[in-house]
Amino acid sequence: MNFKRYAIYYLPEPGPLTEFAAAWLGWDAASGQDMTHPCIDGLPLPVEHITDTPRKYGLHATIKPPFRLAPGTTENALNDALAAFCADQPAVTLNGLELAQLGRFLALRPEGDETALNALAASAVRILDAFRAPLSEAELTRRRTANLSPEQDALLLQWGYPYVMDSFRFHITLTGKLPKAQARQTAQVLKPHLAPLLPQPFRIATLSLMGEADDGRFHLIARHELTG
Secondary structure: OOOOEEEEEEOOOOOHHHHHHHHHHOEEOOOOEEOOOOOOOOOOOOHHHHOHHHHOOOOOEEEEEEEOEOOOOOHHHHHHHHHHHHHHOOOEEEOEEEEEEEOOEEEEEEEOOOHHHHHHHHHHHHHOHHHEOOOOHHHHHHHHHHOOOHHHHHHHHHHOOOOOHHHOOOOEEOOOOOOHHHHHHHHHHHHHHHHHHOOOOEEEOEEEEEEEOOOOOEEEEEEEEOOO
16 A cells, blocks of 8 residues: 555554544554444534544554655655664553543543653654655645644744644544533543543553555554564
8 A cells, every 4th residue: 555644653552442442433543444433322422523533543642743755765664764763762651541631632641750751752753754754835834823832833844743842742532623511521421431441551562653545544554562
């Protein structure tokens, strides 16, 4: 399969949480398959509407945001570089995961000290940046519609994305943007389904190379263990 963009994501390992959350989103990026949404009563909107925006990415946390390949680079070379990077980096263990409302959307957020996790993400952004093509003027313009701070705009220019380095916040997205009252209601309904599935502790032991197909869906290309 030919991909138009690539990204480095954390994909939760296979298990009950991944099975439930991939079905919740309606897309399994690891298998490249559509999933049947679960039937959950009490939601303010149908599941397919709540999850429409994050569905194409699959169940993931962004480490290095999507980018086009730089001229002269290849998918194989990027994958080799990611494998070498992961062989140098240790796994990261946090206390657990919790369901959180981040403004108008819901996500799973880590509990505990995120220093090592933030350092891992910053290193991935920096070390693999030679594979990223510069943003086009249209891409820059589109990103700047988000009312970025001067610091975020500087990050956008340097790294191709405004929410990296000091602006990075690890999260596994579960919904698109909702009115805040609907986000709160969705969280109340979703929490009892998720609570028994959330890991304690939460260990990040792999990073994954992802590819974006022509339809916008992201697919797993390769998963690499953090063995440093």
